[in-house]
Amino acid sequence: MxxxxxxxxxxxxxxxxxxxxxxxxxxxxxxxxxxxxxxxxxxxxxxxxxxxxxxxxxxxxxxxxxxxxxxxxxxxxxxxxxxxxxxxxxxxxxxxxxxxxxxxxxxxxxxxxxxxxxxxxxxxxxxxxxxxxxxxxxxxxxxxxxxxxxxxxxxxxxxxxxxxxxxxxxxxxxxxxxxxxxxxxxxxxxxxxxxxxxxxxxxxxxxxxxxxxxxPLHGGAAEEAFKQFLEIGDVNNVEKWFNEKIVSQKNRLMGFGHRVYKTYDPRAKIFKNLASTLMSRNTEAKKYFEIAQRLEDLGIKQFSSKGIYPNTDFYSGIVFYALGFPVxxxxxxxxxxxxxxxxxxxxxxxxxQHRLIRPRALYVGPEHREYVTIDKR
Known part of the structure; x- marks a missing residue:
């Protein structure tokens, strides 16, 4: 089969x-x-x-x-x-x-x-x-x-x-x-x-x-993760936002989880350190970094038992933002x-190893059907 x-x-x-x-x-x-x-x-x-x-x-x-x-x-x-x-x-x-x-x-x-x-x-x-x-x-x-x-x-x-x-x-x-x-x-x-x-x-x-x-499920994930920080707006709003959006409404926490990683993405750790360094000269980046840190704590507490941790997109947007790039x-x-x-x-x-990539599909439609001309339908 x-x-x-x-x-x-x-x-x-x-x-x-x-x-x-x-x-x-x-x-x-x-x-x-x-x-x-x-x-x-x-x-x-x-x-x-x-x-x-x-x-x-x-x-x-x-x-x-x-x-x-x-x-x-x-x-x-x-x-x-x-x-x-x-x-x-x-x-x-x-x-x-x-x-x-x-x-x-x-x-x-x-x-x-x-x-x-x-x-x-x-x-x-x-x-x-x-x-x-x-x-x-x-x-x-x-x-x-x-x-x-x-x-x-x-x-x-x-x-x-x-x-x-x-x-x-x-x-x-x-x-x-x-x-x-x-x-x-x-x-x-x-x-x-x-x-x-x-x-x-x-x-x-x-x-x-x-x-x-x-x-947004691939390259756009960094943008979606950063938009969360923008929506939260202040570190004091993180817990309320998390409980409403993630816990109650069961929305996806962007920047968390990965198809391959079942632990903390090693790239996310490095991006977090870069963001921490750059925020010292950028007050807005500092605000979003603090929001991200608090959100990370709540996310790990909620999802780590399922093997869901921050991925590379969680902190990378803060690095790019601190460099001067918009979302x-x-x-x-x-x-x-x-x-x-x-x-x-x-x-x-x-x-x-060249070979034309040509996968197959499993057909689940109807068996042979007799064609009926349009005047008889």
């Missing part, structure tokens, strides 16, 4: 050497390296090299990677025009889809297995340009291409804002990029893999991933980081 796994839960669709997760122990590793060590000692550029080439770079290799990123930020004017022709109130992920689709239309000579990793580095650079200009379009500012620097995070923040980011902000952005880099095969990565399995191009595969990321940009910032994971997975799949 055929068995349907709803949501493809626990269905293995590929083998990977990219990311390891132990949901019971709260372990996350990229290429064997613990996420805590990568965040503490490494940089996003090192993570790019690690995910694409399978090892940590030497200083010379790292410098070459940075040079390649700095050379590839520019995008065709038609791509920027496509984004800026859209209304300011357009959805941020929708605008990113416009940008990646435009690049897919222009990049006509793409072929798999021809400098795939170098192509991925170019795309990662251009995604920085797209995300920065999605933000600038929605804020009513003119286009800006990231300028070369010694840091991908710094170049992105400089392109996004009209002010010089602090060293603390650059560090937080860099760590956030590492934390959201990859998480095995969630919905967006699966969507990218399905597209890539047809041998579609990389930009089109990213567009498929963005479409899946847009949903509507949180999912786009997720996409900026996850682009590396999407590309690493589709390259691994196409180069090492």
């Amino acid at each position: 055929s068995v349907v796994s709803k949501g493809l839960e626990n269905v293995i669709i590929k083998v990977t050497s990219l990311t390891f997760i132990d949901g019971e122990k709260g372990i996350l590793r990229y290429r064997g390296y613990d996420i805590n060590d990568l965040v503490q000692y490494g940089s996003y550029e090192e993570t790019i090299y690690l995910m694409l080439y399978g090892k940590l770079p030497t200083r010379s290799e790292l410098n070459q990677l940075k040079e390649k990123l700095n050379e590839e930020y520019d995008v065709p004017q038609e791509v920027l025009d496509a984004i800026y022709l859209m209304p300011r109130d357009a959805d941020a992920i929708g605008l990113l889809e416009v940008g990646t689709s435009a690049l897919a239309s222009i990049d006509k000579n793409f072929k798999w297995k021809e400098n795939d990793k170098e192509k991925a580095i170019s795309i990662i650079a251009k995604m920085s340009t797209l995300v920065a200009n999605v933000f600038r379009r929605k804020e009513g500012n003119k286009p800006r291409i990231p300028e070369p620097s010694d840091s991908y995070a710094k170049s992105f923040l400089l392109a996004s804002f009209t002010r010089e980011p602090t060293a603390e902000e650059i560090n937080a952005m860099d760590k956030a990029l590492i934390l959201y880099t990859d998480h095995e095969v969630p919905a967006s990565t699966t969507a990218a893999l399905v597209a890539a399995s047809t041998l579609s191009d990389m930009y089109s595969s990213l567009t498929a991933a963005l479409a899946a990321l847009k949903g 509507y940009m949180f999912t786009a910032l997720f996409a900026l980081s996850r682009t590396l994971g999407w590309l690493a997975h589709i390259i691994e799949y196409v180069e090492e």
